[in-house]
Amino acid sequence: MIINLKVEKSFDLDKTLDCGQCFRWYKKLDSWFGVVNGYIAKVKIENNFLKIESELCNKKFWRSYFDLEFDYEALAPYFSKFGSILMNAADENRGIHILNQNPWEALCSFIISQNNNISRIKLIISRFCEYFGKKLNGFYSFPDYKVIAKLKTEDLSPIKAGFRSKYIIDAARRIFNLEVDLEKIKIMNTSDALCALQKINGVGPKVAACTMLYGFHRFDCFPVDVWIKKVIDKYFKNHDIDFGKYRGLAQIYLFNWSRSHPEFFK
């Protein structure tokens, strides 16, 4: 029921769960509440331990979910090579770990994210879970794609996702009938996987890259969004700049840095 995992001092639970990679963790006092793989979880930091209260009591699973084995600290010199902006961004966002989220949940969340703002993304996803997930003890699980695949676009109208509803249905159907095989994508090379994901209507380069980074834990994908464009335009005049094999981490550092420094874009 309760798991305690030793974590590095640098690990920052707040930043990790509130950096825009996931949309379904809620903070209350000093604890975070979420639903992972159909199980409610309450997590907090106590001393240098991550304390997890959940029916899903599998240490290995949670170590993987919070990516506790990977040495993020060791990458500071790597990012500093790309200039002071990325160096500062990496430093300010030190402690973010990329979660090992369920790929379907990540895909769906980032389909919903398109041309949208974070608070409304959260709102739509919570309605999606409420209407189509399983009711737990005061929470809802993320809807199964097998359930969504059988719905019609208009069935999603209560979640008010607008034009994105048809994309969610299309994603669920193609995953269900294996036109897009998530298990195969896991073992594909990056460019083939990005291509496969973009067979889904409503999934372009940005959503595919987010799915790879946040759903499949592929750090070599760089999702270019409006914020990143602003940073690239202003600080990296070479638009083809390549941040190397950890470009996904570079992206989330720059994303959060740009959002916390609006003054730099006036």
Next chain:
DNA sequence: GCCCAGGTATAAA
């Protein structure tokens, strides 16, 4: 009220 948001599909040039 007005602008715009972790983009993408589609039409037009």
Next chain:
DNA sequence: TTTATACATGGG
């Protein structure tokens, strides 16, 4: 091939 526009909804 490149560029423009519509899209649903609600936060700021």
